[in-house]
Amino acid sequence: SQTIHQWPATLVQPVGSPLSLECTVEGTSNPNLYWYRQAAGRGLQLLFYSVGIGQISSEVPQNLSASRPQDRQFILSSKKLLLSDSGFYLCAWSVYLVRGIASYEQYFGPGTRLTVT
Amino acid sequence: AQRVTQPEKLLSVFKGAPVELKCNYSYSGSPELFWYVQYSRQRLQLLLRHISRESIKGFTADLNKGETSFHLKKPFAQEEDSAMYYCALSGGSYIPTFGRGTSLIVHP
Numbered sequence: 465s466q467t468i469h470q471w472p473a474t475l476v477q478p479v480g481s482p483l484s485l486e487c488t489v490e491g492t493s494n495p496n497l498y499w500y501r502q503a504a505g506r507g508l509q510l511l512f513y514s515v516g517i518g519q520i521s522s523e524v525p526q527n528l529s530a531s532r533p534q535d536r537q538f539i540l541s542s543k544k545l546l547l548s549d550s551g552f553y554l555c556a557w558s559v560y561l562v563r564g565i566a567s568y569e570q571y572f573g574p575g576t577r578l579t580v581t
Numbered sequence: 582a583q584r585v586t587q588p589e590k591l592l593s594v595f596k597g598a599p600v601e602l603k604c605n606y607s608y609s610g611s612p613e614l615f616w617y618v619q620y621s622r623q624r625l626q627l628l629l630r631h632i633s634r635e636s637i638k639g640f641t642a643d644l645n646k647g648e649t650s651f652h653l654k655k656p657f658a659q660e661e662d663s664a665m666y667y668c669a670l671s672g673g674s675y676i677p678t679f680g681r682g683t684s685l686i687v688h689p
Contacts, residue, residue: 496675502625506681507667507679507680507681507682508667508679508682510676513675513676515675554625556625558675560675568613568615568671568674568675568677569615569627569630570617570627570669570677571626571627572624572625572626573624574624575624
């Protein structure tokens with residue numbers, strides 16, 4: 465079965481420090497991968513998505529970047545954190561076809577709570 | 582452009598009362614609609630999808646193309662239904678649009 469992992473679960477970082485959040489998926493190949501930020505009352509904000517190794521699309525210009533060095537690994541980074549980067553970050557995956565049928569549902573990781581101080 | 586609107590940030594009901602979480606969408610084509618749920622200290626997960634026309638944990642959701650709605654309903658709410666609910670739309674792509682979410686609180 466497929467599983468998705470995120471780490472760390474929580475992180476407290478000072479302003480101006482770098483960031484690296486990691487997400488890995490097991491049990492599937494060539495997944496679509498996503499990074500979201502979840503804020504109370506503001507829903508899920510899609511930050512980045514990737515359809516393959518090295519292919520990254522950004523939805524919102526900001527202080528963050530993403531990379532996909534391997535098929536099932538997705539990394540969210542920043543060179544210098546801002547206070548406004550605090551939040552709850554979710555990684556998700558999906559596959560386009562399930563048994564030959566288009567599928568659009570997503571599967572989410574447990575999330576990382578980032579606090580920038 | 583596609584849009585999902587969940588007009589209620591918070592819905593508070595008593596146990597045993599009917600529940601309806603509203604979701605309206607804007608999309609010119611044939612939408613794929615989903616409800617996701619996030620219970621306290623658990624990850625966000627799929628609750629149901631409109632193409633399955635299924636009932637999960639007593640919840641149902643019917644796609645009404647005339648009213649462009651996909652409301653989530655349950656006839657008798659339970660305390661364990663308390664959670665954050667998100668409506669999502671995929672307009673034939675792998676980039677979904679999520680609503681802002683509705684927090685459901687079921688009081689004993």
